Amino acid sequence: MALSELPAERHREVAALFTERVRGTRSWDAPSPVDDWAARDVVRHLTEWLRAFLASGADVELPQGPSVDEDPVTAWQVHCEGVQAVLDDPKTPHRELTNPHIGRVPLDTAIDRFYTSDVFMHTWDLSRATGQDDRLDPDFCAQILGAMEQMEDVLRSSGQYGARVEVPADADVQTRLMGFIGRDPFWSGR
DSSP states (O other): OOOOSSHHHHHHHHHHHHHHHHHTOSOTTSBOSSTTOBHHHHHHHHHHHHHHHHHHHHOOOOOOOOOTTTOHHHHHHHHHHHHHHHHHSTTGGGOEEEETTTEEEEHHHHIIIIIIHHHHHHHHHHHHHHTOOOOOOHHHHHHHHHHHHTTHHHHHHHTSSOOOOOOOTTOOHHHHHHHHTTOOTTOOOO
16 A cells, blocks of 8 residues: 555555554564664654754744653654644645755655654665564555666765665565665674
């Protein structure tokens, strides 16, 4: 089933899968495919970076839950519900986010492009770290990969992505996406 193209709905769908993985996590200290991160750090990353991005670029304050160290499940839930409330607000499509690196972008588009896609890709990290189903929507994988390939030099120079991991030429799109963002698609934590 393809994900919605509407930012609020796509976030709802992507966040629902990540929420399932959060609730299915049994060891928050399990190593993840991201160097030097445990499962807890995947959630920490997603609950922390967007807060500053929205506050500085759109004057949006997300609700603050408990720390990820204290209660990662509730921290994620409070954060996720806060983001969804912003996206569900009928004023959001008419608001803009301003950022020195991306200029002026509709707020819902900025959340969709930078945050929802990040949640989507980090679902794989949390799934792999915790031994859960890591399959992602192949159409959205292809969409993200296509967009990222067009700006590979910018992405690599940002320091946000590791070096591309080579994958077999006939690899499926999810494997190619994970390799592109610097993950070993065959990582098993062992």
